[in-house]
Amino acid sequence: MQTSFSPDQLADPHVAFSESILRRCVHCGFCTATCPTYVTLGNELDSPRGRIYLIKDMLENGRPADAEVVKHIDRCLSCLACTTTCPSGVDYMHLVDHARAHIEETYRRPFIDRMIRALLMVVLPYPARFRAALTLARLGRPFAPLLKKVEALRPLGAMLDLAPKSVPPASRPVAAAVAAPRRGRVAILTGCAQPVLDPGINAATVRLLGRLGVEIVTPQGEGCCGALVHHMGREEAALEFARQNVDAWMREIDGKGLDAILITASGCGTTVKDYGHMLRLDPAYAEKAARVSALAKDVTEYLAALDLPQQPSQGLTVAYHSACSMQHGQKITIQPKLLLKAAGFVVKDPAEGHLCCGSAGTYNILQPEISAKLKTRKVKNLEATKPDLIATGNIGCMTQIGSGTGIPVVHTVELLDWAYGGSKPAKLG
Amino acid sequence: MTAALIPATESEAADMVRDAGAAGRRLAIAGGGTRSGFAGGQQADAVLRSTGLSGIVTYDPAEMVMTARAGTPVAEVEAALANNNQMLAFEPIDHRALMGTDGEPTIGGVFATNASGPRRLSAGAARDSLLGIRFVNGKGEAIRAGGRVMKNVTGLDLVKLLAGSFGTLGFLTEVTFRVLPRPQAEETIIVSGLDDEAAAQVMALSMALPLDISGAAHLPESVRGRFLAGGLPEGPATVLRLEGLPASVPVRADKLVAALSRLAPLARLGTDDSRRLWREIRDVAPYADGTKRPLWRVSVAPAAGARLVADLRLEAGIDAFYDWQGGLVWMRMEADPEADLVRGMIRRHGGGHATLLRASDASRAVTPTFEPQPAAVAMLSERVRASLDPAGVFFSGQMGEA
Amino acid sequence: MSASIQFLKPRQDILSRRATIIADLLELLPPDCLVHEPRELVPFETDAFVSYRRLPLAVALPETTAQVSAVLKYCHRYGVPVVPRGAGTSLCGGAIPQEDALVIGLSKMAKILEVDLVNRCAVVQAGVTNLAISDAVGPDGFFYAPDPSSQLACTIGGNIGMNSGGAHCLKYGVTTNNLLGVKLVLVDGTVIELGGKHLDAAGYDLLGLVCGSEGQLGIVIEATVRLIAKPEGARPVLFGFETSEEAGACVADVIGAGIIPVAIEFMDKPAIEICEAFAKAGYPLDVGALLIVEVEGSEAEMDAMLAAIVEIARRHGVKRVKECQSATEAALIWKGRKSAFGATGRIADYICMDGTVPLSQLSYVLKRTDEIVKGFGLRVANVFHAGDGNMHPLILFNANDPDEAAKAEAAGNEILKLCVDAGGCLTGEHGVGIEKRDLMRHQYSTADLDQQMAVRAAFDPQWLLNPSKVFPLDGRPAI
Structure with missing residues (x-):
């Protein structure tokens, strides 16, 4: 597509990079068809092609963001279904990242919006604060219907709805015994929200890998991957989280060495794998970040390489929900299903598997209406496969889908742990 | 007897139309006249005949395309095609026996009446094979539309508009159409003993199989004896045709037999008998009875045909058989056309249309031949007609009438 | 931006009444269904023929038949031009707006209304994508045959507008051969139905006329399409x-x-x-x-x-x-x-031609195409439906280089003329749009085009529907 930037504009490396992305788009429109918001709202402005055009117009004219542009960029789930579909290889992810940063720099959001975002940013990435907030949320739940009556306060209502009825006690994954022979040494991202909402996931990972002869370390100093603030356009804050994690992992890499950095929430995985790009302009970190990104792997990606033996039938049908960050962000599509099949489960693909469940980080809080529609659609498709349980590889999806169905939702790795000698996931009763 | 104008060239035809326009005379368009009698024409001042514009212009078998002047006899076209193992895929009906006419059907007449046979179901109608035309409009201008290639969206599709317009929009002088390889083998499976409703279900079930069925008709007991000189097995016959390569037809026929064998007794017809049977179905043989008893050609959704006939039987004396999986109903009335009854019932069965193909002069005088259109569509049709023939030179009969 | 193709001059009387028109339209449509903020109009300024762009007056995204009818009735009454839009995947600029026109987008009308397997047809709203139909009936062993390459995104309404083809129409035909009926809103807002579940429509073949009419005869809001049993393998x-x-x-x-x-x-x-x-x-x-x-x-x-x-x-x-x-x-x-x-976008910008030629001319036209494009110092990639002679030379160029863009356009024109001269036509399945409009006289005589325009005017006497498209701007009838 033709672009119109001045040499001055192109001197900014961010603009130059976005220009190179825009040049690839031929405006064919394929992306509209697989975009959850276009499918839901039927408006080009809420499609990837529409957003690309809005961003192009904003950047070319060097304009600050305005309410209209912000509305449509905010509605983007960053599910990246468009990048899977795009034949031209348009790097929508980095384009919309740029747009979000541009919005944060140039646009002042309405007061309540700012407060809610600030609240999310100071709470979610920090496990202790998040745990405390969830406990408070239980007290606040009766107010949810009231909050939802006021347009601007709907996110608060959504937040209360999503908060689990009970919060598991704080725990760090206990280092499990590592069986011989030793097959590797890996770090595991502890992360932020997942260990609060469901510490069982990383615990299962540690147990399973231990039995498989893989040593797991959780270096001091790592924490939130930064995705949360990154998707809110807080570029500097995101880079700070990234640098912190890079430092933590580099100490291990330079120490006893790491074969991989495992991530059990695919949303975080997409971001860690992008550290190399995010920090490319930081001379002190560019190289280290690239090394970290190269080592980052989803837990199923790593397990797939371990060649696990075929287990007898479990007599259970699993509907596999591929998280967007898994299938579109990291292009991991087949491995989790092969692992589940090898573990003895019957695996079903739901219709419209490419569509987002509406979780998308904080999307279900910030855009509750669209999110709810997507959740209903997703649950309907999942339930249509008549599964005994639903498996997925991302905590956000688990919370979202779990709030819409009575069918148990578990992490893929919990089922694998169970099938290969671990205990039955508590959620399965 | 109205005077006949028989131009030898397109420009002569254009002159004749212009002259008629200037003189305020109305022309009825005709080819061989074998399909006449149902689109009117008696009230015109003269008949403009295409028979002087005859002959195949180009035929390239490798391209599967033929161009012929409108007055070329269908027999000549089909003979040329047969020499190259090709055919008109849409199996144009020969109306002569049915309508009691004689003379030579012309290729222009085929397209002007969109005359399509049993393969309509799989290969489309005449209009689907028509790629390009030349015609003279009501202003006496020679117009070209379409071309000679299959895929063509260059401008408005006047080709489709003229196809099936019964000579009311323009005088076709030349037609270019797609032809297909003639199937080397064919076989018909006969399912015996089904009533109309059960037959509709069996035809629907068969058409849903991946067997590429190219004909699906139901011949109730009342007409069964009039096909193949009484050679079909006892009981109503539901007939399904398979065509194609000699290696493939028997294989598909076996599969069809396997799918249907528990439903009813089955029989099979080989290539020659099958060809004869479908020709008779195409030409509505049972009702080519030398009478003027009213005959309707009814087009409805396939599943609606049998129910429509059943409901009509409660109120009038009719005999009927079905083609196009039940969607084309040939219906002969015992006495009156009962147009209001027939057309009202079609509307109650999900819509469609009925054409009064044959009737006594007295019935015809009081019965619209073509399905009356809703007012908005009729007005639009009239504006379209006027855009081709503003002065009304061509006798418009009853096309597009409200 | 290329500039050789002209649009109709925007009507000042419409532009000056923009605020009133938008206020009036907001009475007819819910707020979510009318796009009118200037910034928000920019993404609607083009389709997949991205070399040309025009901002629309506003964009209506109706959700119901009644809304489409009311909006058209309004536009008809006040003489506002209308440009229909499906998914905006046109390669010939069929959905590119103009400054004084209201775009009517059908993207919110995207429901499959009925699947009738016994009668082997489906009734769908115009905004349903081509592939969604096959996806919906696939599990039952059926499919909808026309399969344009953009079938993932393009809508059935757009397919009807352009009489779309695809790879498999060699056997199954193009849209017009697989369309049983439409619900059409005429320019004055009247809703009519043509055809239905029966195989042949009554009266004049208006259905055949509407198919491929590029949104100039009315706005298709519903279609009844033929379904075919999937082959064994x-x-x-x-x-x-x-x-x-x-x-x-x-x-x-x-x-x-x-x-x-x-x-x-x-x-x-x-x-x-x-x-x-x-x-x-x-x-x-x-x-x-x-x-x-x-x-x-x-x-x-x-x-x-x-x-x-x-x-x-x-x-x-x-x-x-x-x-x-x-x-x-x-x-x-x-x-x-x-x-x-789309994948071509990885290496260059392109414009895609769509001429069809008789098969006997295929080799010759390929050779000449190559020579023509090389003559302009550009590269070409050919990927097309050979079985029916429908060629798609992709002329590669750099859109940021105005000189190359102009050369690409000139080369394209040469190629299309070549197709016509070889006994073919300008466009097999993409439509005329604005792209090939000025070449129409190369294929048709004045009388041929006048006749087509007269038929068009029977539907839309004021030429309000997609007015800049298909027919050369000079020699149009006076309105």
Whole structure:
């Protein structure tokens, strides 16, 4: 597509990079068809092609963001279904990242919006604060219907709805015994929200890998991957989280060495794998970040390489929900299903598997209406496969889908742990 | 007897139309006249005949395309095609026996009446094979539309508009159409003993199989004896045709037999008998009875045909058989056309249309031949007609009438 | 931006009444269904013919028949031009707006209303995508046959507007052959139905006329389409040749031998490389031209037909024959082919031609196309539906270089004229739009075009519907 930037504009490396992305788009429109918001709202402005055009117009004219542009960029789930579909290889992810940063720099959001975002940013990435907030949320739940009556306060209502009825006690994954022979040494991202909402996931990972002869370390100093603030356009804050994690992992890499950095929430995985790009302009970190990104792997990606033996039938049908960050962000599509099949489960693909469940980080809080529609659609498709349980590889999806169905939702790795000698996931009763 | 104008060239035809326009005379368009009698024409001042514009212009078998002047006899076209193992895929009906006419059907007449046979179901109608035309409009201008290639969206599709317009929009002088390889083998499976409703279900079930069925008709007991000189097995016959390569037809026929064998007794017809049977179905043989008893050609959704006939039987004396999986109903009335009854019932069965193909002069005088259109569509049709023939030179009969 | 194609001059009286018009439209539509903020209009300024752009007056995204009717009635009353839009995937600028026009987008009317397997048809709203129909009926063993490469995104309403084709129409025909009925809103807001579930519509073939009319006769809001039982099996086979000429001659001979596969697709070397890079479908990279030939039916039938095709291909010196081994591989082969245009975006900007030629002219036209494009100092990639002679040369250029853009356009015009002169036509399945509008006189005489315009005016006497498209701006009737 033709672009119109001045040499001055192109001197900014961010603009130059976005220009190179825009040049690839031929405006064919394929992306509209697989975009959850276009499918839901039927408006080009809420499609990837529409957003690309809005961003192009904003950047070319060097304009600050305005309410209209912000509305449509905010509605983007960053599910990246468009990048899977795009034949031209348009790097929508980095384009919309740029747009979000541009919005944060140039646009002042309405007061309540700012407060809610600030609240999310100071709470979610920090496990202790998040745990405390969830406990408070239980007290606040009766107010949810009231909050939802006021347009601007709907996110608060959504937040209360999503908060689990009970919060598991704080725990760090206990280092499990590592069986011989030793097959590797890996770090595991502890992360932020997942260990609060469901510490069982990383615990299962540690147990399973231990039995498989893989040593797991959780270096001091790592924490939130930064995705949360990154998707809110807080570029500097995101880079700070990234640098912190890079430092933590580099100490291990330079120490006893790491074969991989495992991530059990695919949303975080997409971001860690992008550290190399995010920090490319930081001379002190560019190289280290690239090394970290190269080592980052989803837990199923790593397990797939371990060649696990075929287990007898479990007599259970699993509907596999591929998280967007898994299938579109990291292009991991087949491995989790092969692992589940090898573990003895019957695996079903739901219709419209490419569509987002509406979780998308904080999307279900910030855009509750669209999110709810997507959740209903997703649950309907999942339930249509008549599964005994639903498996997925991302905590956000688990919370979202779990709030819409009575069918148990578990992490893929919990089922694998169970099938290969671990205990039955508590959620399965 | 109205005077006949028989131009030898397109420009002569254009002159004749212009002259008629200037003189305020109305022309009825005709080819061989074998399909006449149902689109009117008696009230015109003269008949403009295409028979002087005859002959195949180009035929390239490798391209599967033929161009012929409108007055070329269908027999000549089909003979040329047969020499190259090709055919008109849409199996144009020969109306002569049915309508009691004689003379030579012309290729222009085929397209002007969109005359399509049993393969309509799989290969489309005449209009689907028509790629390009030349015609003279009501202003006496020679117009070209379409071309000679299959895929063509260059401008408005006047080709489709003229196809099936019964000579009311323009005088076709030349037609270019797609032809297909003639199937080397064919076989018909006969399912015996089904009533109309059960037959509709069996035809629907068969058409849903991946067997590429190219004909699906139901011949109730009342007409069964009039096909193949009484050679079909006892009981109503539901007939399904398979065509194609000699290696493939028997294989598909076996599969069809396997799918249907528990439903009813089955029989099979080989290539020659099958060809004869479908020709008779195409030409509505049972009702080519030398009478003027009213005959309707009814087009409805396939599943609606049998129910429509059943409901009509409660109120009038009719005999009927079905083609196009039940969607084309040939219906002969015992006495009156009962147009209001027939057309009202079609509307109650999900819509469609009925054409009064044959009737006594007295019935015809009081019965619209073509399905009356809703007012908005009729007005639009009239504006379209006027855009081709503003002065009304061509006798418009009853096309597009409200 | 290229500038050689003109649009109608915007009507000042409409532009000056913009605020009133928008206020009035907001009375007829819910707020979510009218886009009118200037910034928000920018993404609607073009379609997939991205060389040309015009901002619309506003964009209506109606949700109901009543809304479409009310909006058209309003526009008709006040003389506001209207540009219909489906998914905006037109390669000829069919959905590009103009400054004084209201875009009516059908993207919110995207429901499959009824699937009727007994009568083998589906009733869908105009905004339903082409592929969604096949997806909906696939589990029951049926499909909707026309399959334009953009079928993932393009809508059935747009398909009807352009009489879209696709790879498989060699056997199954194009949209007009698979369309049973439409619900159409006329320019004055009147809603009419043409055809239905029965095979032949009554009266004049207005349905046939509407199909391919590029939104100039009315706005299609619903369609009844024919469904076909899926064949027992389908197998695409790759035939690699040294030269494009050999491949072209092979196609003509296959058809000439009375063999009609479901699809014969052609790719030249640049196209093979582009598609392989995206789809990793296993296309041979050591050949000069590739045919994807798909046969279908039972195993025995496919074997028999393939054997005959292989024999013909050998006579034309085929270098590689590759049968695909699995459904996954077949899907990748088609994914690569259908993504060809978009994938070209990885290496360059392009404009895509759509002329159709008689098969006997295929080799000659390919050769001349290459010469023409080279003559302008540009590159070309060819990927198209060879079985029906529908060519798609992609002229590659740099859109940020105005000189190259102008050359690409000039080369395209030469190629299209070549197609007409070779006995073909300007456009096989993409439509005329604005792109080929000024070439119409190369294919048609004044009388031919006048007649088409007269028929058009019977539907839309004021020329309000998609007015800048299809017919050359000079020589139009006075309104």
